[in-house]
Amino acid sequence: MLHVAIGKSLGAFALNVAFDAPAGVTAVFGRSGSGKTSVVNAVAGLLQPDAGKIAVGDKVLYDRQCRINLRPQHRSVGYVFQDARLFPHMSVHRNLTYGGTHDMARVIDVLGLGDLLHRRPAGLSGGEKQRVALGRALMSAPQILAMDEPLAALDAPRKAEILPYIERLRDEVQIPILYVSHDVSEVARLATTLVILEAGQVVASGPVGTVLSRPDVVPLLGVRDAGAVIGMKVAGRLLDDGLTELTFSGGRILMPGNLGKLGQSVRLRIPAQDVILATEPPKGISALNVLSVTITALEQGRGPGVAVGLRAGTDQLLARVTRRSAGRMGLAVGQQVYAIIKATAVGPEDIGG
Ligand SMILES: Nc1ncnc2c1ncn2[C@@H]1O[C@H](COP(=O)(O)OP(=O)(O)OP(=O)(O)O)[C@@H](O)[C@H]1O
Incomplete structure (x- = not known):
């Protein structure tokens, strides 16, 4: 569990946030300028808060009162930026192993990197580059993965290509993943926990299903996106009609298309x-x-x-x-x-x- 409770003045902007991020994806969502990147930078040690505490389990990364402020390289935070920031002169394999070789075979498998190992970054698609950046972050054996709008620079087909990999990571890697996004459909698909920021403050946080179904959250997400x-569980297929039957606690519904196995x-x-x-x-x-x-x-x-x-x-x-x-x-x-x-x-x- 990652625990964040910090304050920071950035010129006229005041950041004052507190939330817990359990294992799984914690989406940090908010409009441009709401403070998302500042939060992730504070966790990674790239921005020093004025007050508060940041801890992962028993490991304290920052504590103003106890004068603890670990350097970024001692925080075990794997950071994936919007642009992959790979070393252009190194092969994918060397890029991946630059920070360590932790769980290498599984990371290569989970992210589908096997066929890319001998390629150079220049020849990769945007989605492939981001998968390599993710792999590099994971091989450094992080205790937290921080991703700042990792899909923002990708077009829709590349986004669709990488989303299943991030879902697998969420389900297989037992560490907190901080995921900055301002895209509601991405959050709805990936997040386990949702933290909504507005003007440097947390205005809603909790399990994604609970937060997204709160009527008072509608204005924060926008009427069209709320x-x-x-x-739900796939309960059957109506092959003649091309429909899938889904069940949940409130009953059953039918949706078009093949949405999964029984x-x-x-x-x-x-x-x-x-x-x-x-x-x-x-x-x-x-x-x-x-x-x-x-x-x-x-x-x-x-x-x-x-x-x-x-x-x-x-x-x-x-x-x-x-x-x-x-x-x-x-x-x-x-x-x-x-x-x-x-x-x-x-x-x-x-x-x-
Ligand atoms: N070093 C700084 N000095 C002064 N103001 C800053 C500094 N860094 C960030 N800010 C301000 O703090 C606010 C929050 O910035 P931040 O980048 O965290 O927001 P964000 O939600 O990540 O935005 P975006 O989605 O556009 O990346 C902004 O108003 C920004 O201008």
Whole structure:
């Protein structure tokens, strides 16, 4: 577990953050200038806080009161930047082993680097370069992996190519991974824990599914990007219709395409704007997915919208309706309603394993 509780003045900007990052991916999310890079730099030892403490398990990296401030090279933080920063004159193999050879065979396997070892960085695609940078960071036997917008410089196909590797890392490497991003779909797919920053402060943090389904988080993510993430299981395939049946605590839903093998866990992102509410069981509609849900919260936005928190079984969903509709329907906390989810609403980039 990584523990961060620090303060730092950077000119007119004040950073004041506290959060815990367990094993898995902790996404540090926020608008440009919210302080994401400063947090990661403080953990890596590239930025010295004015106050507070940073520790990984029992190992203290920084403690103002005890006057501890380990140098970057003594912190065991593997840092992957937006640009891969490989040595151009060295082969992939030499780049990888530059900082150490920890768990080499497994790192090469997990990141699919076997065929690249004798190549030079100049001949690699952006996604391949980032995989090498990740491999190099891992071979230095880090206790924390820090990634600052590692996919930001990549186009959509290269991003899609590298995301499964980062998912494997998340699931196989038992260290905290700090992952800076301002892309909600990336966060929804990769994060275990989510920390949202605004103007140098933590405004929401916790397990990704819990934070993303909070109605008060909608304005922080933007109306178009807000939506719940729910872990589901593949329960069947309707081959003739090209649909996959998924089950979760709130019932079953059908989604287009082949989303995995029977019994496989998938993470489904359901954008709030694609959930429609009805006070009566809907009849004669084309949508395949109707769930019985209970309203847990109603959050007025600054604009014409209301974010509606919904409980489906033990999971949380999020819907967005206009204030006018909420008033007309008489929506209230505790009310049982029907959530209609458009089956085409979820794109494949939003479905992670
Ligand atoms: N050395 C510095 N001196 C003064 N201000 C600084 C310094 N470093 C960062 N800042 C300011 O601190 C704020 C946070 O910067 P930071 O790079 O951490 O944000 P960010 O969320 O990572 O942004 P981006 O997504 O654009 O990279 C910004 O307003 C930035 O201008």
